[in-house]
Amino acid sequence: MLDLLISTLTQGLIYALISFGVYITYSILDFPDLGVDGTFPLGAAVTAVLLVKGVNPWLTLPIAMSVGALAGLFTGFVHVKLGVRNLLAGIITMTALFSVNLQIAGSNLTVDRGTDTIFTSAPVMAVLGDMSLMGRKLVISFLLVLIIKLALDAYFKTKSGLLLRAVGDNPDLVTSLAQDRGLVKLLGLVISNALVALGGCVVVHEQRSFSATMGTGQLVYGLAAVIIGISLMNFYTASPLARGLRERKGLRFLASPAGTTSVILGSILYKLCVQMALSAGLPANMMKLVTAALFLLVLVCSGRKGEEIIHA
Amino acid sequence: MLELRDVTKIYNPGTVTEQRLFQDFSLTVEEGQFVAIVGSNGSGKTSLLNIICGSIPIEGGDVLVDGKSIAKLKDFRRYANMGRVYQNPSAGTCPNLTMLENLSLADNKGKPFHLGRAVDRRRIDGYREQLRSLGLGLEEKLNVKMGALSGGQRQAVALLMATMTPLRFLILDEHTAALDPKTAEIIMVLTDKVVREKKLTAVMVTHNLRYAVEYGDRILMMNQGKVVLDRAGAEKQATSMDNILSMFNKISMECGS
Numbered sequence: 001m002l003d004l005l006i007s008t009l010t011q012g013l014i015y016a017l018i019s020f021g022v023y024i025t026y027s028i029l030d031f032p033d034l035g036v037d038g039t040f041p042l043g044a045a046v047t048a049v050l051l052v053k054g055v056n057p058w059l060t061l062p063i064a065m066s067v068g069a070l071a072g073l074f075t076g077f078v079h080v081k082l083g084v085r086n087l088l089a090g091i092i093t094m095t096a097l098f099s100v101n102l103q104i105a106g107s108n109l110t111v112d113r114g115t116d117t118i119f120t121s122a123p124v125m126a127v128l129g130d131m132s133l134m135g136r137k138l139v140i141s142f143l144l145v146l147i148i149k150l151a152l153d154a155y156f157k158t159k160s161g162l163l164l165r166a167v168g169d170n171p172d173l174v175t176s177l178a179q180d181r182g183l184v185k186l187l188g189l190v191i192s193n194a195l196v197a198l199g200g201c202v203v204v205h206e207q208r209s210f211s212a213t214m215g216t217g218q219l220v221y222g223l224a225a226v227i228i229g230i231s232l233m234n235f236y237t238a239s240p241l242a243r244g245l246r247e248r249k250g251l252r253f254l255a256s257p258a259g260t261t262s263v264i265l266g267s268i269l270y271k272l273c274v275q276m277a278l279s280a281g282l283p284a285n286m287m288k289l290v291t292a293a294l295f296l297l298v299l300v301c302s303g304r305k306g307e308e309i310i311h312a
Numbered sequence: 313m314l315e316l317r318d319v320t321k322i323y324n325p326g327t328v329t330e331q332r333l334f335q336d337f338s339l340t341v342e343e344g345q346f347v348a349i350v351g352s353n354g355s356g357k358t359s360l361l362n363i364i365c366g367s368i369p370i371e372g373g374d375v376l377v378d379g380k381s382i383a384k385l386k387d388f389r390r391y392a393n394m395g396r397v398y399q400n401p402s403a404g405t406c407p408n409l410t411m412l413e414n415l416s417l418a419d420n421k422g423k424p425f426h427l428g429r430a431v432d433r434r435r436i437d438g439y440r441e442q443l444r445s446l447g448l449g450l451e452e453k454l455n456v457k458m459g460a461l462s463g464g465q466r467q468a469v470a471l472l473m474a475t476m477t478p479l480r481f482l483i484l485d486e487h488t489a490a491l492d493p494k495t496a497e498i499i500m501v502l503t504d505k506v507v508r509e510k511k512l513t514a515v516m517v518t519h520n521l522r523y524a525v526e527y528g529d530r531i532l533m534m535n536q537g538k539v540v541l542d543r544a545g546a547e548k549q550a551t552s553m554d555n556i557l558s559m560f561n562k563i564s565m566e567c568g569s
Contacts, residue, residue, distance in 0.1 A: 155427075159420055162409070162430035166417055169406040176404075176474065177421045178391040 012268030013141040018199035022222030024192040029168040034090030038097030041215035043197025045105035048210035068197020076186035117205040224295040229266025231302035314341040320372030348528030355534040357517040395474030399486040404470025407459030418473035464495030484516035535563040
């Protein structure tokens with residue numbers, strides 16, 4: 001039972017990386033990027049091949065991110081420079097990447113037990129060698145997510161980050177600031193897809209396998225995590241507890257948590273829900289159905305029925 | 313000096329709904345002039361502003377600043393020395409960002425948006441001072457999200473943001489139309505103040521004939537893509553409000569509205 005909880009928690013953390021990416025496109029840029037379903041396995045495919053070839057496992061992280069960034073650049077180029085609607089631009093990337101991923105890694109690729117992953121690499125063993133593999137996975141995933149979260153939080157407070165938030169909020173304002181809104185969107189897509197590919201990369205380290213179909217439903221997962229997280233956070237910030245905390249000087253930071261924190265919590269909660277449904281006896285083949293059903297439930301309960309996606 | 317030379321604007325060119333709005337339309341706005349444009353719906357007022365700002369393409373002619381063509385310049389590049397305030401109070405600010413964040417964005421116009429801190433704490437006192445001069449009590453609301461403010465408050469901040477950094481041209485697109493009469497008056501007084509203080513060249517579209525007469529150095533009345541009345545200087549002084557109103561009624565009658 002404890003093992004299951006730890007592994008679910010680890011999964012929730014790893015998938016938070018993907019959810020960060022979705023948070024940037026969906027929540028900040030107001031851009032429903034379906035390319036996620038292609039970029040996630042892209043990061044995974046690249047990582048699997050590199051690991052099999054014996055590349056340093058830590059090196060696969062920046063490489064996967066760069067490849068993901070390129071995919072985001074492509075979606076952005078199709079949308080911004082060729083003028084294709086955002087939904088369609090993502091679909092084009094997703095479809096194209098399916099073949100690209102097959103070319104890179106074939107339909108399935110397994111990383112054998114003898115190959116080091118980030119969870120078994122020498123520097124990690126030196127520090128966390130006494131821990132079980134499961135514990136190491138949890139700690140490393142947590143640290144990774146924490147680093148990315150802090151980096152994103154810091155970025156959103158920069159001039160560039162503020163402009164990114166502005167472009168999703170009011171693109172005309174960005175134009176009136178004499179800035180090219182297309183380039184700002186492009187930048188957002190690059191960052192988002194780099195994070196999604198990083199998620200795919202870490203998943204391969206964790207499960208030691210790649211399959212060409214592993215991207216299906218990842219956008220829905222990310223969306224669900226983001227919407228659960230943000231809805232809960234809105235609920236929380238309006239609660240008397242948060243209002244009370246806002247009154248206290250030292251505790252004020254607890255009253256309005258960052259969007260990235262909400263996304264991490266959303267991701268963990270959503271994994272937990274799916275895991276509970278599976279533990280209750282649902283066959284693994286039903287996983288995507290459960291994912292979709294839960295997503296629908298979240299949308300209806302949160303009152304956000306995806307209007308942003310439809311009109312976009 | 314801002315100039316439109318022989319501009320042709322056709323909506324939906326080459327289709328059955330093709331509509332020719334401007335044919336060889338020319339207009340010269342002198343440096344430092346405050347031009348007020350009035351006219352009925354569909355007369356081409358807002359299209360004129362959109363052409364100046366590069367928001368819509370033109371099918372012929374040229375747009376010039378100081379004799380140099382800017383017709384090929386992308387919209388965002390034209391805004392380098394231009395500010396614009398829209399009719400919709402939400403259009404000039406980011407509703408989900410705080411007022412401080414909005415002001416910081418505007419303050420950085422003309423400089424690169426790099427990885428430096430977005431909000432410069434040392435500038436806050438300056439922002440407060442500017443907000444205080446608006447007289448709307450906004451200086452206490454720096455950390456409030458723009459979306460939570462009233463339309464008039466948002467429009468005042470939008471005006472402040474549009475004119476925060478050095479600029480030459482201010483484009484006002486019916487910017488008081490969505491406000492209640494009292495707030496509209498406040499915004500109009502603020503507009504006049506900033507235009508005079510910064511010696512801006514301003515083009516204002518308005519449905520309020522009184523504002524046009526009172527604040528414009530020059531009044532243009534437009535009808536179906538043509539200037540039907542153009543008064544400036546002494547000639548404008550001699551034109552009474554009734555005069556303009558009767559003219560306006562006449563063109564409105566012709567349109568059947």
